[in-house]
Amino acid sequence: MNCLFLFKSKKPEPRNKQKDRRKAQNSAPELRNKSQTPSFNLHKPRSLPSGRSIRDLDREREQSLRVFTYEELSEATCGFSRRLKIGHGGFGNVYKGKIPTTGDSDPPLVVAIKKLNPQGLQGHKQWLAEVEFLGVVNHQNVVKLLGYCSEDGENGMERLLVYEYMSNRSLEEHLFTRGARTLPWKQRLEIMLGAAEGLAYLHEVKVIYRDFKSSNVLLNDEFCPKLSDFGLAREGPQGDNTHVTTAKVGTQGYAAPEYVQTGHLRLKSDVYSFGVVLYEIITGRRTIERNKPPAERRLLEWVKEYPPDSRRFSMIVDPRLRNNYPSAGTRSLAKLADICLKKNDKERPTMEIVVERLKKIIEECDSGDSYIAASKESS
DSSP states (O other), X not given: OXXXXXXXXXXXXXXXXXXXXXXXXXXXXXXXXXXXXXXXXXXXXXXXXXXXXXXXXXXXXXXXXXXXXXXXXXXXXXXXXXXXXXXXXXXXXXXXXXXXXXXXXXXXXXXEEEEEOSSOHHHHHHHHHHHHHHTTOOOTTBOOEEEEEEEEETTEEEEEEEEEOOTTOBHHHHHHSTTOOXXXXXXXXXXXXXXXXXXXXXXXXXXXXXXXXXXXXXEOTTOOEEEXXXXXXXXXXXXXXXXXXXXXXXXXXXXOHHHHHHOEEOHHHHHHHHHHHHHHHHHOOOSBOTTSOGGGSXXXXXXXXXXXXXXXXXXXXXXXXXXXXXXXXXXXXXXXXXXXXXXXGGGSOOHHHHHHHHHHHHHHHTOHHHHHHHHHHHO
């Protein structure tokens, strides 16, 4: 993975500045911060850039990442208390924390702190990838990386990442957790539209996300979706190249067939994963359901038996919606999912086209007649 282009050499600094910088950063790697002040002033999201790559954004980026000490983040999480743990995975654990702000009267900033497992080279590579990409990109539908920490500890190198806190957790939890409030149909569409706009932005700057799934779509107080976890992200193909070749990693059930078979990764590999999640919000089912009958365990194989234009299609729509969905709009969304899931990646739409089609489906969703039609159809 080409993860090191941010760590470029700089012109020599006066000795007094070097000493100040060493005190502020401890043993953390340098990321060309323009300011070492502990500020959380982040710039407003930019619109889609025109013809710029991730390297261009790196050269012109305006936001700076704060370098935290391990002690600061330990205090923020009460010693990485179990009661503050809000997530976990192969990389390590995620904690809710509070960071003091610069103003004496200002309340502390609530953040999410990812603490990587000190062992394992893969964790380090993913840590570098997150800093590389999230330290550069800036969009309202991409989670903000506020800072990082990298220090020598008793058990090896301690690597942590500090993100904005997303209070409503993930789309996955709202779709599949028992007892969770059922997401209304239109809210599902709006979440997917925001996620699509985030992916379209990444593709515009030539970044392949490589890990689009419902658990990586986080939701803030207003249920605005933001893409998270960029540990598997890759810089897209350059020049005349059509793909990048990489080791096959990711989550079973979401990866595009060409990537699984050859290791060739393209921008439209993300489009395939997006199509999988579209069917998750339609059906309310995970991509793999091990507790279902054999014929229903794999989501994409199961939905093939219920084409969008068939009379049986309503049988796969999430029953928790209780017929409160537009029949025509739901079928249109399934057709969009089918196009995203084309085996030949050249036949899949770009994410910009997906965004426009989702907007149109949402407009049609506002028609009350379509909800009535869905109710009659299932009765």
